[in-house]
Amino acid sequence: MGKIVAVTGNEACAEALRQINPDVCAAYPITPATDLMQRFSSFVNDGKVDTELVLVESEHSAMSACIGAAAAGGRVGTATSSQGLALMWEMLYIAAGTRLPIIMPLVNRALSAPLNIHGDHSDGMGARDTGWIQFYSENAQEAYDNTIQAFRIGEHLDIRLPVMVCMDGFIVSHSIERVEYIEDADVKNFVGKFEAVNPLLDLDNPKSYGPLILTDLYHEYKRAQHEVMTKVPKVVLDVAAEFEKMTGRSYGLFETYRLDDAEMAVVVMSSAAGTTKDIIDQYRDRGVKIGLLKPRMFRPFPYQEIAEALQHVKAIAVLDRADSFGGYGPLFSEITGAVMSMNSKPAMINKIFGLGGRDYLPEQAEHVIDELIEIAKTGKVETVKEYIGVRE
Amino acid sequence: MSKKFWEELPQGSVVLEAGSSAKFKTGGWRSMRPKWIEENCIQCMFCWMYCPDMSVKVKIEKDNKGEDKAVRADFDFDYCKGCGICALECPGKKGKKAIVMEEEGK
Numbered sequence: 001m002g003k004i005v006a007v008t009g010n011e012a013c014a015e016a017l018r019q020i021n022p023d024v025c026a027a028y029p030i031t032p033a034t035d036l037m038q039r040f041s042s043f044v045n046d047g048k049v050d051t052e053l054v055l056v057e058s059e060h061s062a063m064s065a066c067i068g069a070a071a072a073g074g075r076v077g078t079a080t081s082s083q084g085l086a087l088m089w090e091m092l093y094i095a096a097g098t099r100l101p102i103i104m105p106l107v108n109r110a111l112s113a114p115l116n117i118h119g120d121h122s123d124g125m126g127a128r129d130t131g132w133i134q135f136y137s138e139n140a141q142e143a144y145d146n147t148i149q150a151f152r153i154g155e156h157l158d159i160r161l162p163v164m165v166c167m168d169g170f171i172v173s174h175s176i177e178r179v180e181y182i183e184d185a186d187v188k189n190f191v192g193k194f195e196a197v198n199p200l201l202d203l204d205n206p207k208s209y210g211p212l213i214l215t216d217l218y219h220e221y222k223r224a225q226h227e228v229m230t231k232v233p234k235v236v237l238d239v240a241a242e243f244e245k246m247t248g249r250s251y252g253l254f255e256t257y258r259l260d261d262a263e264m265a266v267v268v269m270s271s272a273a274g275t276t277k278d279i280i281d282q283y284r285d286r287g288v289k290i291g292l293l294k295p296r297m298f299r300p301f302p303y304q305e306i307a308e309a310l311q312h313v314k315a316i317a318v319l320d321r322a323d324s325f326g327g328y329g330p331l332f333s334e335i336t337g338a339v340m341s342m343n344s345k346p347a348m349i350n351k352i353f354g355l356g357g358r359d360y361l362p363e364q365a366e367h368v369i370d371e372l373i374e375i376a377k378t379g380k381v382e383t384v385k386e387y388i389g390v391r392e
Numbered sequence: 393m394s395k396k397f398w399e400e401l402p403q404g405s406v407v408l409e410a411g412s413s414a415k416f417k418t419g420g421w422r423s424m425r426p427k428w429i430e431e432n433c434i435q436c437m438f439c440w441m442y443c444p445d446m447s448v449k450v451k452i453e454k455d456n457k458g459e460d461k462a463v464r465a466d467f468d469f470d471y472c473k474g475c476g477i478c479a480l481e482c483p484g485k486k487g488k489k490a491i492v493m494e495e496e497g498k
Contacts, residue, residue, distance in 0.1 A: 097404065098405065099403045100404065198402075198404075208407040211405055213405055217396065220398035223398040227398070
């Protein structure tokens, strides 16, 4: 067993990167991820890692350098937030389409305008379709554990895809929490030796990355990319089982909390799940059959598995920390997609909360559960999508 | 290559065969065709230098001392896209161009 420490989410992720010791990191500072890479750069400066740290002039360059290093045959990581992720936009698709296992903690932050540095999921949700695997972490421990597992998942020979490990900006990235670190040797052993696939630096076998593929093959390449995503859940669960053996900490595609006998469910990701669990306990004490489902893996989205976990509930509230303007919240859309395969159709509501770091307070969870109780009783939904915690 | 099923494709569209771009013949993009007029050519090799592709072919001939000398041959129309740079740069002989552009298919 490793040591127990009091650290921030950023510090925990930087520690995971130190323990993994990637060959190359290319990064550009952006609040609230700056602190993560700054800590990692200290490890580089102090000789604690052998990583080549490339200090680039923008996030577009950061991801470009990561792509180059990964294609060359290296184990690669970086980190970013918000506008930084937005600036990486075109390179995100290239990393995934080229099947390069780049691991990137994403410290979730709102997107401008108006300019805001605090936490919400607008950045990660915008990268939903890039072809990256995405994990969302509730706390610093999960961010640390997910980062370590991400290397195994992304680098798995059946997968070879980039992975984003998300945590809520400031709420997790800058709050000090209890975290159990794994021993260096155990992390090293767990992630194993990096195996390069078609490395450019294999000079005996010259090859080209990034060809022009037009109407005769592009569709086939995208079909192949779809296929690899279908293999991800099994690898995620296999890696989680091995991780549990090492640490005793259990991970799935999603987490359920008091859901087995629940009549109503709240679906919410990341740090807000913790607050919601506390309120669920209070309602449970009063005999209300309410439970929670917290997706961990957002891409690929485990529709079937989530449908099975939710099929017995009468009413579901999906809480989104991002909006899709003119549409339902992104998580709500996924849950309705999951519900499609269920025999009974539960009533569903969508709440948009916590944008730009607005606190998600216990009263908001209570408000949602009270509404769910009413909906479960009457079967009637008045407004599908609504903002909560907003002054009006 | 173009007949492959998705299951057979190399991971991440990596091209594993070196030098395979020679198989991709781009001459079909051409709408203007350069015409070489040999009697106006002074063998300056400007066209060979300026060609953004490698579509000006060169052959080796013996000069009058019996030594190897590179001289201009005709265009490689498998790759010439008809950009016209060679014709623009061609100094010609006594004001007469050795390369002129003509509309393709005329």
